[in-house]
Amino acid sequence: xxxxxxxxxxxxxxxxxxxxxxxxxxxxxxxxxxxxxxxxxxxxxxxxxxxxxxxxxxxxxxxxxxxxxxxxxxxxxxxxxxxxxxxxxxxxxxxxxxxxxxxxxxxxxxxxxxxxxxxxxxxxxxxxxxxxxxxxxxxxxxxxxxxxxxxxxxxxxxxxxxxxxxxxxxxxxxxxxxxxxxxxxxxxxxxxxxxxxxxxxxxxxxxxxxxxxxxxxxxxxxxxxxxxxxxxxxxxxxxxxxxxxxxxxxxxxxxxxxxxxxxxxxxxxxxxxxxxxxxxxxxxxxxxxxxxxxxxxxxxxxxxxxxxxxxxxxxxxxxxxxxxxxxxxxxxxxxxxxx
Amino acid sequence: xxxxxxxxxxxxxxxxxxxxxxxxxxxxxxxxxxxxxxxxxxxxxxxxxxxxxxxxxxxxxxxxxxxxxxxxxxxxxxxxxxxxxxxxxxxxxxxxxxxxxxxxxxxxxxxxxxxxxxxxxxxxxxxxxxxxxxxxxxxxxxxxxxxxxxxxxxxxxxxxxxxxxxxxxxxxxxxxxxxxxxxxxxxxxxxxxxxxxxxxxxxxxxxxxxxxxxxxxxxxxxxxxxxxxxxxxxxxxxxxxxxxxxxxxxxxxxxxxxxxxxxxxxxxxxxxxxxxxxxxxxxxxxxxxxxxxxxxxxxxxxxxxxxxxxxxxxxxxxxxxxxxxxxxxxxxxxxxx
Numbered sequence: 001x002x003x004x005x006x007x008x009x010x011x012x013x014x015x016x017x018x019x020x021x022x023x024x025x026x027x028x029x030x031x032x033x034x035x036x037x038x039x040x041x042x043x044x045x046x047x048x049x050x051x052x053x054x055x056x057x058x059x060x061x062x063x064x065x066x067x068x069x070x071x072x073x074x075x076x077x078x079x080x081x082x083x084x085x086x087x088x089x090x091x092x093x094x095x096x097x098x099x100x101x102x103x104x105x106x107x108x109x110x111x112x113x114x115x116x117x118x119x120x121x122x123x124x125x126x127x128x129x130x131x132x133x134x135x136x137x138x139x140x141x142x143x144x145x146x147x148x149x150x151x152x153x154x155x156x157x158x159x160x161x162x163x164x165x166x167x168x169x170x171x172x173x174x175x176x177x178x179x180x181x182x183x184x185x186x187x188x189x190x191x192x193x194x195x196x197x198x199x200x201x202x203x204x205x206x207x208x209x210x211x212x213x214x215x216x217x218x219x220x221x222x223x224x225x226x227x228x229x230x231x232x233x234x235x236x237x238x239x240x241x242x243x244x245x246x247x248x249x250x251x252x253x254x255x256x257x258x259x260x261x262x263x264x265x266x267x268x269x270x271x272x273x274x275x276x277x278x279x280x281x282x283x284x285x286x287x288x289x290x291x292x293x294x295x296x297x298x299x300x301x302x303x304x305x306x307x308x309x310x311x312x313x314x315x316x317x318x319x320x321x322x323x324x325x326x327x328x329x330x331x332x333x334x335x336x337x338x339x
Numbered sequence: 340x341x342x343x344x345x346x347x348x349x350x351x352x353x354x355x356x357x358x359x360x361x362x363x364x365x366x367x368x369x370x371x372x373x374x375x376x377x378x379x380x381x382x383x384x385x386x387x388x389x390x391x392x393x394x395x396x397x398x399x400x401x402x403x404x405x406x407x408x409x410x411x412x413x414x415x416x417x418x419x420x421x422x423x424x425x426x427x428x429x430x431x432x433x434x435x436x437x438x439x440x441x442x443x444x445x446x447x448x449x450x451x452x453x454x455x456x457x458x459x460x461x462x463x464x465x466x467x468x469x470x471x472x473x474x475x476x477x478x479x480x481x482x483x484x485x486x487x488x489x490x491x492x493x494x495x496x497x498x499x500x501x502x503x504x505x506x507x508x509x510x511x512x513x514x515x516x517x518x519x520x521x522x523x524x525x526x527x528x529x530x531x532x533x534x535x536x537x538x539x540x541x542x543x544x545x546x547x548x549x550x551x552x553x554x555x556x557x558x559x560x561x562x563x564x565x566x567x568x569x570x571x572x573x574x575x576x577x578x579x580x581x582x583x584x585x586x587x588x589x590x591x592x593x594x595x596x597x598x599x600x601x602x603x604x605x606x607x608x609x610x611x612x613x614x615x616x617x618x619x620x621x622x623x624x625x626x627x628x629x630x631x632x633x634x635x636x637x638x639x640x641x642x643x644x645x646x647x648x649x650x651x652x653x654x655x656x657x658x659x660x661x662x663x664x665x666x667x668x669x670x671x672x673x674x675x676x
Binding site for chain 1: 366378379395396397400
């Protein structure tokens, strides 16, 4: 066996690695708080498969109520169902861009949480409409309207996914996290409202648990942004304003109603959704009225604005909920925000 | 410049200027109640009793504008503005007296029926463990072959004897409650983890209402019993609501407390059958409205199903009780596995 000293004399340096690449590996820590949050998230304290699904007696609901509730979970799943893929992709981005180790780990925990959230959507849909969301034949006109709407939602979801893929690798962490923050603000607002309002026990617990997870995600976003926001470049700030507008438009699809700038929908979509909302509400799903949703959404957006203003980020105009601000051009190819 | 924080008049630490109170505490090894760190769960809510803070970020989910106006803050977002800030936490401090979570084996001492649906399960923690908990806590039981662990509220405050008393209702098709009711024998061992939970007697001096539905009696009774044992002289009323007379239980303890403490009384409600204990069938919210014109300044501990807890809580608030003066322990059966 050669002497190590002899081998050392003959070694050749490894070639350099062009970025972005996940190699070389290292585990830098700049924000210990994120490690704490990750540690707290190792066990989320719940699991979709242990929720009391057996208490959801579908025979207690009319066909239309089942279709309507399944529709709402399909709508939720456009956001929550995209979560695992979106955050998994973003997690790879954090490895390639050499983000600090706890940021990568926090992304991993978010992927796991989002997987749980989409599982709740899937279980609810399958229980309410076996074969759903699309693989069954509705027996009522409302059921057909719901199915058609779901197909349009999925079409728009696919457009969102294309935009996300085009955007995610372009932007620095501050922009990504401001966008994610908007998503977490939206989801916390939504699930908090549904938790308070639903009368169906299994969904009440699910919404509460998901809301707690989203709160933790909010904590992650805030921890990262507390570090990043004070050192933003002017270019970053302008891009964040654009992303906030994009986030508002995309997330309004569930927090309020889908605006036209991004959502390509047929004229039947919103009238159908309003009727479906009513029926799902009558079943006790906990869907807020349109006015309540709009008020909640506006409050959440204003609170977010108040927290970004001190950093010199111009908030975009959001006339849909009566918020004045900077006019920004919306570009659907750069959509980032998610739940 | 560092600011000084004093929590519950017991824990003192410094916060560098501009830093968040909870972050500074945790970085120094000071444990404070918290969970999400994102202004969403409310676990770290505290009242500012002296000094001022910048409240920072909040969506309004965990703390309302009114609470902020009343001097509450979320320690996960607040930054001190004055040289010294005194805080009083809403939740007990983890690791405080009697709140350290432990996992251990316990032996079944007693498993007897209290009603056709509820059994009283008494466990002895393994030696030499000293298991202590605050009134209102719950534990997780690890039962053979059943996942996840099932949670039951303590029906008494464990003393230095390490005895753990639980009330276990049989749920239709419930794997865990079925196991406890049908199979668990004195001498058997079960895994116990705990104590958990934050249901406590809300701070204050006003009248105390204990509202218990079914086995929700366990946390409510233990909290009131514990307060009385510690000399609390607040007027206390425990309302125990069941569906029919056969579900009434622990009447001897209720009567004993009423005999021993002039400031304690109890009332029984039967909701779905004729009863020899109450004049009419009635639900708790209706009883509350009938017996209390206003609950302003009063406090409540509520235990029972989610529906019972929500209905009682809503009614208390509608009658003027502050939401911060309500503490609840709600249970939902878990899916069988």
